[in-house]
Amino acid sequence: MLILHNISYLHPSKNLLFAGINLNINNHDKVALIGNNGSGKSTLLKIIGGELEFSSGQLHLNSKIYHISQIYGQYDELSVAQALKIEDKLNALKNILNGNVTEENLTLLDDDWTIEERCAEALQYWDLKLELTQKMSTLSGGQKTKVMLAGISIHQPDLVLMDEPSNHLDAAGRELLYHFIRTTSASLLIVSHDRKLLNLVNTICELQKDGITIYGGNYDFYSEQKIIENNVLNNDIRAKEKELRKAREKEREVMERKQKLDARGKKKQEKSGVARIVLNTLKNNAENSTSKIKGVHSEKIGEISQNLKELRFSLPAIDKIKMGFTDSPLHKGKILFSAKSINFSYDDHLIWKANLNFEILSGERIAIKGSNGSGKTALVKIILGKLEATLGTVYHADKKSIYIDQDYSLIDNSLSVYLQAQQFNTSGLQEHDIKTKLNSFLFTREDWNKPCNALSGGERMRLLLCCLTIDNQPPDLIVLDEPTNNLDIQNIEILINAINQYQGTLLVISHDNSFLEQINAGTILSLD
Structure with missing residues (x-):
């Protein structure tokens, strides 16, 4: 075919x-x-x-x-x-x-x-x-x-x-x-x-x-095969790291032995009254020999180091990224938002068949589910205080919230990768600290000046996660609106890993049940 x-x-x-x-x-x-x-x-x-x-x-x-x-x-x-x-x-x-x-x-x-x-x-x-x-x-x-x-x-x-x-x-x-x-x-x-x-x-x-x-x-x-492959890769990396340590130890031992032999020979030659010109010749020969031995070991160490670098480069991105999220300061169980008999009118029609009653507690992981057009976006805007409910009453606790859509629009396309990270630098980190953070999220020196509008969906997601770890005031509530739509599998795994390290409150709109299961979204708020 x-x-x-x-x-x-x-x-x-x-x-x-x-x-x-x-x-x-x-x-x-x-x-x-x-x-x-x-x-x-x-x-x-x-x-x-x-x-x-x-x-x-x-x-x-x-x-x-x-x-x-x-x-x-x-x-x-x-x-x-x-x-x-x-x-x-x-x-x-x-x-x-x-x-x-x-x-x-x-x-x-x-x-x-x-x-x-x-x-x-x-x-x-x-x-x-x-x-x-x-x-x-x-x-x-x-x-x-x-x-x-x-x-x-x-x-x-x-x-x-x-x-x-x-x-x-x-x-x-x-x-x-x-x-x-x-x-x-x-x-x-x-x-x-x-x-x-x-x-x-x-x-x-x-x-x-x-x-x-x-x-x-x-x-x-x-997935099972990839786990096996990655285990083999990690074993190869550990073996190569051990080989590199041994090669460096061997180089040090050989050089120390050579230096002792050269020093002993020099003393013996000086006592025996060997002419200075002969001593200089012997000294040059010893230095050449030392240089040759060092060159042999350096070449071997360089080859092992290159092999190790290539093996580490083959690691999945999720194994290279260091998240480092700061915990939300709010205690678990604090009421962040409550809704009593709320509804919202659009074109003079209430969008929900029945009025909504619910609470959002600090530390909860809630999935908002509903068919297209069921009012999920309107509800999120009410929760974030960007819309007022037409009916009912709501309570908003004092909290820091962040809304992340499927395009990761919090990223400013007019900035470079480094300058975008700097926007979240609320604790006065030095330039090298920011760049170290970027590097830990796979943004290398070649990426720091790249414009944000040139980033893929996965890169935008990684940059935003990096920015959240730079901010010393972590959000108490993160709202994710179809966060996996523009991501590949590898970046979805990175996102899942990051979310599972975050200790604050999570509100997720997603039709991806596998994703919801993996981030432990145990509470379901259904709008159908």
Whole structure:
């Protein structure tokens, strides 16, 4: 069905994105493509979909293909039918049924007499109550995703390419997607960080700059294999560190022995009355010998050090990052917010069917759940004091809160990485202290002057976490609004690790149940 052989891709700037890509996808295969942000996952899907030209290699594809990208803004000026590329066919069918049986209409229809029925069935499956003539710009992110997913049943491809298909879907939409993946007979190649979705496939492919590593199982199997690989890597690092210590000790012992022998020989020669010119010659010979011995050991130590550096570079990012969050000063159980019979009016309509009653206590981890349009964002704004409830009463304790959205918009795009970190320097840290903090979050010397608008989603997340550790006044309440949407798996793990070290209060909007479980969000506030 699909064969990639030694595919490489160069950016227009001539920078190599990846090379040596080999991949086979057969009928009914369900494959997930994972990798760090910037590794080229979306680019590879575009190459397979024929939207980009690869630089070298071979691509063989003998199947009908359908590509769902993760960005839909390019469709905003189109109708649903136009975005799905079925408008001409639907118009041709309508014309034929109205008696306008022309060669042009028959060619456009291409004997696809069931196109209307498939459209209706597809929209119904994805719970879309809309007209095909409706503008895409009028739809929410989740609805746009569902429209493109509906195109699978409409076009009936053999191979479906999906790029982060669950990103904008609510819990109900995700369940429909999971059911589709489990039951479809089409072959699938999916880019995703959704762990529940990744456990529905039968192959995980990890994309790196120098090729693809294939794991013959779902995400849980992949995780187990990565743990084994990382354990081996850590053992290799420890062994190499031991080898380096021994090599340095050996160098010191040899040099000390050589210096003692040289000193003893010098005294003996001086007592025996050897001529000064001969002594100088012997001294030069000894120095040359010492230099040669030192050079041999230095070369060996340098080689071991380089090997150790390469092994450490191979460590997952989560093993390199040092978080260092300061605890919130508020005692556990303090009431931070309370709501009594609150509701909010939008366009003269109350958005919640029943008034809300709840409390937020210091130290709690709360997940706010609800379908798209259920009022999650409005509730968060009320909790943060940015909106007033239309009905009911609220109580706000004196607290420091921070709101983090999926784009990590607290990062100022006009600043460099270093200057952004400096904005959070409330305790007067010196420049080298700030840079040490940045380095501990994987921002090296080459990154310090990089503009924040050039950072990926994962880099923005890491920079914001770094900034929070620099601030000597930690937030009492952190609100996370779909924080994993623009992150790869590695950066999600970094975020989970950071959250689990944070001792303050956490409020999370997320449709990712695996993420909520891993951060121990035990209290659920449902708006449905």
